Amino acid sequence: MPTPSSHIVVKTPVVDAIGELYAAHGLGRKCAVLFDENTRALYGETVLGSLRSQGFLTVELVVPARETSKSMSSAWKIYGRMIEADIDRSWNLLAVGGGVVGDLGGFIAASYYRGIPVVQLPTTLLAMTDSSIGGKVAVNHPLGKNLIGFFHLPELVLIDPSFLKTLPSREIYGGLAEVVKYGFISDRGFFNLLTEHFDGIVRLEEPWLSEAVSRSAFIKADVVEKDFRESSGLRATLNFGHTFAHGLEKLANYRNLRHGEAVTLGMCCALFLSHRLGFLPLAELDEGLALIKRFRFPGGVIEKRFLAYGGEELIDSMYSDKKKIDRKLRFVLIDRIGHGFLHGEDVANADVLGAVNDARAWFTSRH
Ligand SMILES: NC(=O)c1ccc[n+]([C@@H]2O[C@H](COP(=O)([O-])OP(=O)(O)OC[C@H]3O[C@@H](n4cnc5c(N)ncnc54)[C@H](O)[C@@H]3O)[C@@H](O)[C@H]2O)c1
Known part of the structure; x- marks a missing residue:
């Protein structure tokens, strides 16, 4: 094999x-x-x-x-x-x-x-x-x-x-969401490189583009190699931001919202949740948000759509995500930039709602 x-x-x-x-x-x-x-x-x-x-x-x-x-x-x-x-x-x-x-x-x-x-x-x-x-x-x-x-x-x-x-810029940003995700969950040095060369990567400049693509591909391969069938929880960390993202995609009926766009919004919620539950220090939360802020989705449409959904509405939608176990939501969190983990305990709905509302407030303050 x-x-x-x-x-x-x-x-x-x-x-x-x-x-x-x-x-x-x-x-x-x-x-x-x-x-x-x-x-x-x-x-x-x-x-x-x-x-x-x-x-x-x-x-x-x-x-x-x-x-x-x-x-x-x-x-x-x-x-x-x-x-x-x-x-x-x-x-x-x-x-x-x-x-x-x-x-x-x-x-x-x-x-x-x-x-x-x-x-x-x-x-x-x-x-x-x-x-x-x-x-x-x-x-x-x-x-x-x-x-x-x-x-x-x-x-x-x-x-x-x-x-x-030849790829439209909307698809470039969509893909960059997963690239940035690897920085959050597994490699602080890679996160720093992305922060430093984000604009060059968006413009497809070398050597940054190839570096970002290649490091992402090998991080994913390494995680998969260590936990092929998703049994230890390591492969699950690739779902950072995805519990929120799947809920958003479902709310949007899988239309007009690219997966990477939903993941970007979802990572923002997951950063706030990591902080709210006491895992992620404020300085690292701010650093993470500063990178997410540099994503430019067309006309701010994506952020506006996110703001149009109520927090409760999103949580209801998240419960229909196929990755739930016993109808409990499971979250991948980070305790520092470069280290993700699957949170083993139940998270109170009030905290999930709080994190979504923190993210909504953060996006509102940007407009
Ligand atoms: N198997 C997995 O582990 C895994 C992980 C994440 C996502 N997915 C799946 O990936 C799919 C989304 O993939 P995607 O975002 O690549 O979308 P996609 O395959 O729909 O491609 C997006 C658009 O870009 C066009 N395109 C492709 N290459 C191009 C190029 N070089 N220049 C110009 N246009 C180009 C495509 O024709 C399409 O219109 C979803 O179905 C999702 O479920 C699978």
């Missing part, structure tokens, strides 16, 4: 080295390549051309560029195309896109012919630093997101930060 970190390659341009990398990892040159419509239009010719010039046999598969492509019906259609193209266990699947393509591609690879290898070629910041790593692959069910899936580690994750030059 591949281990998460030994199979991550960060390189520009990575596709030129794909033949060598496949050979070094024992992968065959028969490759089903999954895109969404956008990544096909932007990078299809480059990726397919490079594969063919390096002697690969390829079959191209394309899905619409939207979250609803992560569905059983979409997987079903792709299985059909693969069967018609005589794709068998000697093939592998290369997923070229954001988290939607990566999750769908991984799901299809985990199930097709009882499992074929998957290689991830992430093209969004979120996919490069989070979703392509760690082997969680899933499709959505009408009753909830990511409910039907597998643990299916990629044989290779090929990261080329230069793909980000």
